Amino acid sequence: MTHVTIGSALVACLAVLMLGACSRTPHDLSTGQLSQVVGGKQASLKPCFDTALKTHPYDHEVRMQATIHIAADGRVSSVELGGEAGLPGMSACIRDSIKGWKFPPANDPTDTSLPLIFKRDPPKDGPNSEAAKEMIRRALGQTSAPR
Secondary structure, three states: EEEEEEOOHHHHHHHHHHHHOOOOOOOOOOOOHHHHHHHHHHHHHHHHHHHHHHOOOOOEEEEEEEEEEOOOEEEEEEEEEEEOOOOHHHHHHHHHHOOOOOOOOOOEEEEEEEEEEEOOOOOOOOOOOHHHHHHHHOOOOOOOOOO
């Protein structure tokens, strides 16, 4: 299992947009509209990381920056990825997934930047967990658990 985290930089940029300090054309999608779509769709990126992990095991987090170009009709016209390259096959999968997202229509095209962080969840019970539990019981002088 993996986590996909939308980075705090998005929150900061969205806060700046709300204050009007970022450059944006009038009639862009609102911060709330962008956040709603991204929040609802971020889980669609998880299979990209999971699939890449099957053929390229990796224990560190992967950080990427997605720049999403949204047409006035709400479809994603293009996606650019920056930052780390990710695992083989991951970038194309992320691009394809984001290109399937649908935003509300606006009067003008909108560009937004989205920080992505992919990391593995720690294993709940690894293959050696029973052996480790048994060693702890022995070290504490406890008898073995029934089998």
